[in-house]
Amino acid sequence: MVPSASPVLDLTETHEAVLSWYDAHARDLPWRRPRTSAWAVLVSEVMLQQTPVSRVEPAWRAWLARWPTPADLAAAPTAEVLRAWDRLGYPRRALRLRECAAVIRDRHGGRVPQSEEELRELPGIGTYTAAAVAAFAYGRRAVVLDTNVRRVLGRALAGQALPPPALGRDERDRAAAYLPADAARSVRWNVGVMELGALVCTARAPRCEACPLRGSCAWLRAGRPADPHAATRRRQAWHGTDRQARGRIMAVLRARDGWHAEADLLRAGAGGADPAALTDPTQPARALASLVSDGLAVVRYDQQHAGGEHERGTSGVQGAGECNHDGAAPTYRLP
Template sequence: MEPGPRQAPQLHTEIISWFTANARDLPWRRADCSPWGIFVSEIMLQQTPVIRVLPVWEQWMARWPDPAALAAEPSGEAVRAWGRLGYPRRALRLHAAAAAMTADFGGKVPGTHAELLTLPGVGNYTAAAVASFAFGRRETVVDTNIRRVHARAVTGRALPAPALNAAEMRLAVSLLPEDDAASVAWNASVMELGALVCTARSPKCGDCPVLGRCAWVAAGKPAPDYVPKGQAWAGTDRQVRGAVMAVLRQAAAPVPRAALHGPADLVAAGSPAEPAALTRLHALNAPEEQLERALAGLLADRLAEETGTGLQLPA
């Protein structure tokens, strides 16, 4: 079921009013936040909770308040400052985007969807979100939270499809207000509603501003037609890669491969790595082939480079 012409304006009014009263005070939402600050937040928030992003975003913006400041430093510094946000290739994409902004856009974040798409690592979602939130443009922003609200409130499904499909995009386009300012407010409001109230596992339906209009509630809250698969972590290559990255981020010089493989007493023999980071890596007891696979992946992804004395973050 797609919304009729009378339903969408009511959803707009009720959800935007809820957002006005309940939105979190986040620094990238403030009027004085630059387009660069919004761009950085959008990259950091991909697959990462707000609570983890906030301190890193603030440190990042204090150190690199504009694209040129980041572009002037080695990409390895971006990876180091990324800390434990996860998916560190995003740090490399941010650095590459900053370099492109500096070279091609006068050190500024480009303001249109088409221009944003020319930046390294920027896809349709990021381009739409930055054009909307940083420049007030009417763009259809569709993330996981927005898709879930649309699925429940309008189509009566417990969860959106496992991957974004054409029908969901048509629905999102049909729901977007015509007015530029209202469209920006709608994008932010639905996203926040999905993050705080219409959550995936324990929705707070009693707090929802459109409870009386929700198609999913009206249908008796049918169960999802598939079971979402969580991402494993313990024992995976991702865990080992993360532990190796922690060693490299904290090291003052290239870390010999022997130190990464252990034993921990190599630290006392002069390894530049921090003992605690190496201890955490060795405690995983990763098989030799898994550790080598992790190292090869980090080198291939340019998250690390090998010198004559060991591995380090990109120079």
């Protein structure tokens, strides 16, 4: 039932090449060490979603030292979780990780579930992370397809410079066809291919001369043809985006405890300039409102002429300055 998945390379030879290369060249990453808890592995995988290893390593150590178990993290104040997340990026991941910890505590007896299906149900755990935790924390056989594995298999097996933008069924079937049948071996294969993608078969300047698959790689044999989707592959903009504005506002909120004046945050969101001078003057307010909507900030409406003492109410839902608390000045802080 998997017609397109018949191996093009010799399975045993390919496995052996990658496994022995991994044995000789693997990095000594802390979450790969024996006796690393399943929770610690899960935390590493969430942090590694779109954040490079070099930046995750110190953050992971500090995080696990502070919150060694799901119950520890689930009990932590949101503001402290967001501060500990610091600049890893995509702070919504930190919120989901804490939700994930609470679900594990409340519905799984405090233990990280073992099956991909159960893992997939947890907040912030998608197809990749569920497979990675099942494989790396529990030694299970799982198809682990991250950006590294996709690139290595795409090159070696399909002769593609880079994997297509969307992960298709054919690609998944092909990866499954190459997964070693033995569970322990499949785990080493998964981490080995991933490591190969990170260290040798890199996106930018692959070092094919150092690759254990150089003798059989379809892409290398074809003369390393260019990426056919290069034109359609558009990188996300950064400068001048709402994401940049959100990031700047979050940095200010993390830097100091307590309530922040709206004007200060809007100015921060504008990069220190007058928000009115921006191409899109509404951007800082939109960014701030979206942070509140995402649960990354909370707003409170103070009476302007009551010495800031009288609290008119707080909300995790209202947008920046968009409701009718007349005479009330909105202030914000971390949740």
